[in-house]
Amino acid sequence: QVPLVESGGGLVQTGGSLRLSCQVPGRADTAYAVGWFRQAPGKEREFVAQIPWSGGAIMYADSAKGRFTISRDDAKNTVYLQMNSLKLDDTAVYYCNADVLSYGGTWRGFGPWGQGTQVTVSS
Secondary structure, three states: OOOOEEEOOEEEEOOOOEEEEEEOOOOOOOOOEEEEEEEOOOOOOEEEEEEEOOOOOOEEOOOOOOOEEEEEEOOOOEEEEEEOOOOHHHOEEEEEEEEEEEEOOEEEEOOOOOOOEEEEEEO
16 A cells, blocks of 8 residues: 655635645445544644545544535545635644544544645634
């Protein structure tokens, strides 16, 4: 498995928007999902959103609901995270993972991690 490559991060003011991208080959016939996670300074990596590879419900963390949208373009082998109404608390390194499963009451990434992309929200 090859680590994924995330892009699209940057510096944005509160209330602004960013769209993150992740290059990942598409899959079919799998129970896994592809998802986004984030890690803020001094905190553990946390789940943000996931979209199943082969159908099923898209899931969001409570912090992302109503503001973030995950989507997939299989023709471009790309997964997106559209982030609107950004808050200071959204500042983190954002990672995607191609092997996401529900585990221990939350969503976990079981595939390799890339370098992530830094999102910084300023006031």
